[in-house]
Structures are given as structure tokens and as C-alpha cells.
Amino acid sequence: MSVSSALLLAFVTASTPAAPSTSSVPPPVPFQPKVEDPMLTPVPPAPQLVGSWDQALALVKERSTDLRGAEAGIERAEGRWRQALSTLLPNARATASVAHDILNPDTPVGVFATSNLEGRTPTTPMVGVLTATLSQSLVDVGAWRGVSSAASSERGALATLHDTRRRLTLGLARALVATVAAERAAELNRVGLLQSLERSALAQRSFELGASNQLDVVRVNQDVALARGALVSGDEQLRRAREALGLALGFGAPVGVSPDFNLSGLMEDTRKSCVALDDQDTRPDLVAARAQVEAARDSRRQASAGYLPTLGLQSSLQAVTTDPDFGRFSTWSIAAVLTVPIWEGGLRGGLVRERAGIEKQAEQTLESSRRDVSVEVAQARRSVDVADALVKTASESRELADRTDRLTRRSYEVGRGSSLELVQSGAALRQAELTLALREFELVQARLDAFLTEARCDW
Structure with a gap:
């Protein structure tokens, strides 16, 4: 029997004098409140839905701008390496x-000596010169440091790509869990509003029958207003969660989650895309930071090697047009070139100091990243135990709130409880149910965070 019907039955029993029991007297009809409110209509579904983890991950691979940027970073690093090797x-x-x-258009531009008896061979009035030059570096310490x-x-860019994949996976998992949680919260808010409206109709009916006063009606209507506010806030949170999921998937529009989405299997799905690391120092972002330190150190050494001499080999072959022949080779030389830097106006010293500063910045960035990762890993591991404990306490709180609400309803039905107690117990139950649902989603998110914080994603 519902609260409304029980209350009306108790009121009718208390107000009507006892009559002789006859089989022809029908039992009293329970009061059934009819609640119709436009706010009970659910939020319209998103224009696009995601039905599985594989589908969501495929969309990230296809549309993520961060992933394209990390891949372009590898291409850029490969180009720099090729330039240094050249x-x-x-x-x-x-x-x-x-x-x-x-x-003097009819006068040859020049002559050059030949090995024949003629001695010299004149060039054509319009002389053509072709020169081929080949050079090879033999000793260049700075160039090796540059390579x-x-x-x-390049190694740092590759590690950055792996870290980008890990962060995209973590962000996608969080967005999916947040959207499912927002969908559930919006549903619970509507159930809470429906219950509040039923209590309001019951209180209004009780007031009309003289079993309660105007204060009871006002208290219950106040609870309805609070339930409406929670519903409006929850709907907006749902819209924001869908928009965040759309951005994570590479869309500029909200994306929802299909009702048959398997949230419980999300951990197993992520394990197919990523593998756990044995040591947190091998996390891709730390690997990328160490590679940047090595690159900055070699760059500083390259600048310091600019004070050293370089040795190279150079060969040049020249041909000119002659008269009467078509043309001849005029010279072919091979030379060893030794270059000794003497003074460059302080350019080399300034370059060394600049790259030394870049090296120190990279070292400090590495140390800061190492500290952040250490704290992040510790927090992620601890969050699983904390979330599990919160789920247990929320479950106990929900059970107690449910018992309190049932007992309060029973007391109110028999006239021993007040409307204030009825409103408070209903609001406490509504909040306890919402808290339990959110705690359960937080536990799923904590487990995903703990895994992906120390994982490597190679999809």
C-alpha cells in the first residue's frame, strides 16, 4: 500500500463511525495521487551515441587533434635528425x-692552357661555365653532437606520443564514466522529484480533509522546490558531461552513451589497449623529459665544440665552352680544408651560455615531473581504497535512510509523525541514493585512474 492510500485509509477509519459489518459494504478506495509535471520528462538523448569502448577509442584515433599533433612532433624530430646528419x-x-x-662581343672572354702543341685554347665569345663541387666532412665534433x-x-617525441595516447585513454575513460554517472544522477533526480510531488499531493489531500494544516503543505512544497533545483542542476551537469565526451572523441557537439554501454567491463577493455608498467620511472612522460635533458646536454656540447677546428675534404671540377670545340674541362682540384675558429664577436660564447640555460631548465622540468608522477601514483593507488570505503559507508547510509523514511512514513500515516519529519526523511533518502550511485561511479573511476596512471598505451 502506498503512503497516500495508507494515510487516506487511516483518516477515513478515524473519522467514520463504526458500522455493522456487512458483506455488501465495499472497502474504501485508496487515494492515488496523479502527478503530471513537465520537468519529469527526461533530457533528450544526444544526437550521437557511443555503444562500446572500441567504438569510442576508434573515434579518438580518427579525430583527436592531440594525437595528430604528437605524430607531427615525431615527423618534425625525424626531419631535424636528418638535417643534423646531412x-x-x-x-x-x-x-x-x-x-x-x-x-667586346667578338672577343673571347678568356683562354686556358692545354697539353697540346697549340698552347692555349680560346673560349667562346659567350662563355658557359659548369662547376661541380663535392665536399666531405672528416672531423667535426660539433656535427656529431648535433646528430x-x-x-x-626523436626519442623524446616518440615517448611524448605514447604519453599522449595514455592521457587520451585516461581522459576518454573519465569522460565515459562521468557521462554514465550524470545519466544516472539525472534519473535519480527525476525519481526524487516524483516522490516529492507525490508527498505534496498527499499533504494537499490531507489538508483538504482536515487531517493536517497549512504548515505541512508549505513544508512539503518547499521540499518539491529543492528537488526541482537538484533536477535542473543535474540536467545541466549531464549536458556538460555529454559535451566533454564529445570533445574527448573529437567532436564539437555533445555525444551521449548508449543505454547498453557496459561500464563494468571498462577495466578489461582498457587493459586490451594499455599495459601496466613495472616501474613508474618508465612512464612515457618521464622518458620524454629525460630525453629532453639528453638533447639539451648534447646541444650544449655541440655549441662548445664550435671552439674546435674542423677538417674536411673538397673537390671541384670545372668545364667551359671553347672554340672551335664544344667545351673542355678546365680544372679539377682536390683540397683538404682545415677550419680554425678564432673570433666570432662572442657569438659562440653566447650560444654556449644559452644552451646551458636550456639544459638546466630541462633538468628542473624532469625533476618536477618526477615529483608530480610520484605523488600522482601514490594518490591513484590510495584513491581505490578510499573510494571502496566511501561506497561501503554510502551503502550503509542509504540503508539507514531507507529504514528511516519507511518508519517516518508509517508514523505519519498513523498520525504520530509530523510533516517536517516526513520531508526530512524523504530528502535524506533522495540524497543517500544519489550519493551511493556517485560513489559507485567514483570507485570505477578510481580503479581506472590507478591502472592508467602507471600504464603504457601503444594503440
Whole structure:
């Protein structure tokens, strides 16, 4: 029997004098409040729904701008490494030029000696010159340091990609859990509003029959107003959760979760995409930070190596057009080039100091990241135990609130309880149910955070 029907039955029993029992007298009809309110209509579903973890992860792979940016970072680092390596590989180039004497157009521009008996061979009036040059670095410490720095930057870019994948996985899991939790909270808020409206109708009916006063009606209506406020706030939280999920999936519109989404299997799904790490120092963001320190150190050493001499080999072959022949090779030289830096106006010293500062900044960033990771891992591990304890206390609180509400209703039905107690017990039960649901979602999120905080994602 509902609260309304029991209250009306008790009121009718107390107000009507006893009559002889006859089989022809029908039993009293229980009072059934009819509640119709536009706020009880659920929030319209999102234009797009996600039905599984694999579908959500596929959308992240396809549409994530952070993932595309991390992949572009690897491409950029590879390009820098290739540029640094080019200074150590053979360098060949060819140049062509055409010269003409405007004042003496019929006079050859120049002559060059030949090995035949004629002695000299004149060039054509419009002379063409083709020069081919080949150079090879033999000893260049700075160039080797530059290659090492670029290789460290490439390793750092790859680690950054792995860390980006881990963060995207963690963000996606959080967005999914938050959306499911917001859907459940919105549902519980509507159930709470429905119960409050039923209590209001019951109090109004009791007032009309003279079993209660105006204060009881006002108290119950006040509880209805509070339930409406909670519903409006919960609906807005649901919309924000859908928008956050849409952004996590790479959309500029809200995305919802399908009703058949398996939240309990989310941990197993994430384990298919990521693997746990044995040591927190191997987490991708720390690996990337250490690689940046190595790159900055090699870059500083590259600048310091600029004080050292370099040795290279250079060969040049030149051909010109001649008359009457088409053309001949004029010179072919091979030279060893020793370059000794003497004075550059302080440019080299300033470069060394600048890169030394960059190295110190990278070291401090690494130390800061190591501290942050240590605290983050400790908090993630501890959060599982805390969330589990909160679920237990919320479950006990919900059971006690449910017993209190049932006893309060029974007391109110027989006329021993007040409307204030009825409103308070109903509000406490509504809050306890909402708290329990949120605590259960927080436990799921805590387990996901604890796993993904010390994981490596290679999808």
C-alpha cells in the first residue's frame, strides 16, 4: 500500500463511525495521487551515441587533434635528425653560368692552357661555365653532437606520443564514466522529484480533509522546490558531461552513451589497449623529459665544440665552352680544408651560455615531473581504497535512510509523525541514493585512474 492510500485509509477509519459489518459494504478506495509535471520528462538523448569502448577509442584515433599533433612532433624530430646528419654526409652540388662581354662581343672572354702543341685554347665569345663541387666532412665534433641531440629529441617525441595516447585513454575513460554517472544522477533526480510531488499531493489531500494544516503543505512544497533545483542542476551537469565526451572523441557537439554501454567491463577493455608498467620511472612522460635533458646536454656540447677546428675534404671540377670545340674541362682540384675558429664577436660564447640555460631548465622540468608522477601514483593507488570505503559507508547510509523514511512514513500515516519529519526523511533518502550511485561511479573511476596512471598505451 502506498503512503497516500495508507494515510487516506487511516483518516477515513478515524473519522467514520463504526458500522455493522456487512458483506455488501465495499472497502474504501485508496487515494492515488496523479502527478503530471513537465520537468519529469527526461533530457533528450544526444544526437550521437557511443555503444562500446572500441567504438569510442576508434573515434579518438580518427579525430583527436592531440594525437595528430604528437605524430607531427615525431615527423618534425625525424626531419631535424636528418638535417643534423646531412652535415656529416657527402655534399655535392653543381652550378652553371653564362658570361658575355657586352663592350667586346667578338672577343673571347678568356683562354686556358692545354697539353697540346697549340698552347692555349680560346673560349667562346659567350662563355658557359659548369662547376661541380663535392665536399666531405672528416672531423667535426660539433656535427656529431648535433646528430646525438637530434636523436635524443626523436626519442623524446616518440615517448611524448605514447604519453599522449595514455592521457587520451585516461581522459576518454573519465569522460565515459562521468557521462554514465550524470545519466544516472539525472534519473535519480527525476525519481526524487516524483516522490516529492507525490508527498505534496498527499499533504494537499490531507489538508483538504482536515487531517493536517497549512504548515505541512508549505513544508512539503518547499521540499518539491529543492528537488526541482537538484533536477535542473543535474540536467545541466549531464549536458556538460555529454559535451566533454564529445570533445574527448573529437567532436564539437555533445555525444551521449548508449543505454547498453557496459561500464563494468571498462577495466578489461582498457587493459586490451594499455599495459601496466613495472616501474613508474618508465612512464612515457618521464622518458620524454629525460630525453629532453639528453638533447639539451648534447646541444650544449655541440655549441662548445664550435671552439674546435674542423677538417674536411673538397673537390671541384670545372668545364667551359671553347672554340672551335664544344667545351673542355678546365680544372679539377682536390683540397683538404682545415677550419680554425678564432673570433666570432662572442657569438659562440653566447650560444654556449644559452644552451646551458636550456639544459638546466630541462633538468628542473624532469625533476618536477618526477615529483608530480610520484605523488600522482601514490594518490591513484590510495584513491581505490578510499573510494571502496566511501561506497561501503554510502551503502550503509542509504540503508539507514531507507529504514528511516519507511518508519517516518508509517508514523505519519498513523498520525504520530509530523510533516517536517516526513520531508526530512524523504530528502535524506533522495540524497543517500544519489550519493551511493556517485560513489559507485567514483570507485570505477578510481580503479581506472590507478591502472592508467602507471600504464603504457601503444594503440
